[in-house]
Amino acid sequence: MTPDDPAAAPSLGVRIGALTLKNPLLAASGTCGYGLEIAHLVDLSTLGGIVTKGLYLAARDGCEVPRIAETPAGLLNAIGLQGIGIRAFVESVLPRLQAHNTAVIVNVCGETIEEYAEVARLASQAPGVHALEINISCPNVKTGGIAFGTDPVMTHDVVAAVRRASRLPVIPKLSPNVTDITVFARACEEAGADAVSCVNTFLGLAIDVESRKPKLAFGTGGLSGPAIRPLAVRMTWQAARAVKIPIIGIGGIAAANDALEFLIAGATAVQVGTLNFSRPNIYAEIEAGLRDYLTRHDLKNIQALSGTLQYPR
Amino acid sequence: MTVASGGPPLDRLCALVKRESLGGAYALLTFEHEEVSRALAGQFAMIQPEISGDLLLRRPFSIMDVDSATGRFTIFLKAVGAGSKAVFDLRAGERARVLGPLGHGFSLPAASERVVMVGGGYGVAPFALFSRVLKPSPPFHLFYGGRSAAELPLVRELERRGIPLTLSTDDGTRGEKGRVTGPLVPALSVGEGTVRLYACGPEAMMHAVAGIAAEREIPCEVSLDPWMGCGIGTCLGCVVKIQEPGEGRPRNRPACTEGPVFDSRRVIWPQGGPA
Incomplete structure (x- = not known):
């Protein structure tokens, strides 16, 4: 069958800059470990790719417990980027991950611009890393993280530094905790980003009324899950109209229709996050739903759907 | 079965x-x-x-x-x-x-050991299965404690299974009055063979049992129950502080994949520990 064959199955393949994904479904950073943790429950080769847990140069212990609290249709977390560090990832995880035939996107963290650049350099040198996502939006660390993602000049500088340190596609992950996300999407584009991930968690606070203390040991946390989906779809739509680079939509995706909302709003690919915790094998269901949608709407490929929102004038 | x-x-x-x-x-x-x-x-x-x-x-x-x-x-x-x-x-x-x-379950005792299980509240559950695994030997005994008689709903089921039981309640409405560790301590020095302890229940109870085990140099396993999000090691919500022998300091380990059962000597308790 040729691509023009009317009987050909619709294509789910997408391109994010130089990165080609077999389908638009990625597992979000912080929800799939380093990939291997979920490989016995989901066939990683059926995913477009995985985004690793955030990696600094060194291993980190993260926050004290309690680290998570469930809220209506949401999850508030302050894990604090516990992780094994980029070197341990490259040495002990990456070789085993390569056998799973999926795109590996390393989530790059740093307390300083220099650290971001060094983590990016080490990740780029390793065989089997396909792209870098820059974490400028973690709300649960005291240094770095969200500080880089809520100041457009710092956003620009950290993205430019990673850009210089790597030839891989560079994908900053935007914080939603800003007044105008288009300012940050543009800063990333100007600094040489290949795409942006949209969005990280919303800063939240849950309180135990008996003790009058926050439910999380860190205090505030990041809210994720279906509760944030309309906010994230709106921000994806705004960002997509502001920049030419592709958007990866993230926020409470729990079904094919949720993924479709992000794509129609302007995303090229999406990440499934919180739902990995409760439905590790949800990808097959979403992928089947996407195929069914393309067939029903007579679309040859999923890229044709991106940004087709019929918004009232 | x-x-x-x-x-x-x-x-x-x-x-x-x-x-x-x-x-x-x-x-x-x-x-x-x-x-x-x-x-x-x-x-x-x-x-x-x-x-x-x-x-x-x-x-x-x-x-x-x-x-x-x-x-x-x-x-x-x-x-x-x-x-x-x-x-x-x-x-x-x-x-x-x-x-x-x-997760990892309880490790099996040696044939020469005497098994003492301590279950608090709904933490008693795994000891029903563990007792079946242990039968017919080595000898075992279950200490089951709760706040009141109404909070010991599994007694009849455990008796039906022929599990030797000692009951205690905080308010004295069933069994011995007071904490489950009350009747536990004297029982540890009675009987033949060396003892192996297993505990599952509220954190304060497991902390107390771990302290009793440490004082007497009795091997002890505790089944920890922190807030768990995924059960597969990806959310890192359920970490506990574990001191491994070869490591310089305690590390945050997910209870779901590295536990929930841990050697009590390795656990760094929030209350300070081992008591």
Whole structure:
């Protein structure tokens, strides 16, 4: 069958800059470990790719417990980027991950611009890393993280530094905790980003009324899950109209229709996050739903759907 | 009923085949799930109803009993919050998402050892299965404590299984009055052979049992129960501080994949420890 064959199955393949994904479904950073943790429950080769847990140069212990609290249709977390560090990832995880035939996107963290650049350099040198996502939006660390993602000049500088340190596609992950996300999407584009991930968690606070203390040991946390989906779809739509680079939509995706909302709003690919915790094998269901949608709407490929929102004038 | 030996976890949508109320917020729920029916004592499953509404996360439940011949397993459940209440409210025939068996169970004692189990509240559940694994030897005994007689709903079931029991309640409405560690301490110095302790229950109880074990240099395993999000080591919500012998300082380890059962000497307790 040729691509023009009317009987050909619709294509789910997408391109994010130089990165080609077999389908638009990625597992979000912080929800799939380093990939291997979920490989016995989901066939990683059926995913477009995985985004690793955030990696600094060194291993980190993260926050004290309690680290998570469930809220209506949401999850508030302050894990604090516990992780094994980029070197341990490259040495002990990456070789085993390569056998799973999926795109590996390393989530790059740093307390300083220099650290971001060094983590990016080490990740780029390793065989089997396909792209870098820059974490400028973690709300649960005291240094770095969200500080880089809520100041457009710092956003620009950290993205430019990673850009210089790597030839891989560079994908900053935007914080939603800003007044105008288009300012940050543009800063990333100007600094040489290949795409942006949209969005990280919303800063939240849950309180135990008996003790009058926050439910999380860190205090505030990041809210994720279906509760944030309309906010994230709106921000994806705004960002997509502001920049030419592709958007990866993230926020409470729990079904094919949720993924479709992000794509129609302007995303090229999406990440499934919180739902990995409760439905590790949800990808097959979403992928089947996407195929069914393309067939029903007579679309040859999923890229044709991106940004087709019929918004009232 | 048949006990088998572990195996990799699987996520299944499976039917609740039997529901038995034990009064109040307590119930026994039996599901059909081949892999979990081969669970080891101390392992757990993550469960949520098929239709879970706005509740996102599954809840962890210790396996109380298994029958690998029929592919069934049973949990002993107390409805404490919205998540466990949703599972508690399931009716026979309704379906739930069940992922398991998960985690590491209790290690088996040597034939020469005497097993002492300490269960507090709904933490007693895994000792029903563990007792079946231990039979006919080595000898074992279960100390089962709760706040009041109404909070010891599993007594009849444990007696039916012929498990030697010592009961205690905080208010004295059943068994010895006071903490479960009250009758435990004198029992440790009576009887033949060396003792191996196993504890599952509220953190304060396990901390106390770990302290008793440390003082007497008795090997002791505790099944820790921090807030758990995923059960598979990805959310890192359920970490506990563990000091491994070769490491310079304690590390945050996910209880779901590296526990929930730990050697009590390795646990760094929030209360300070080992008491």
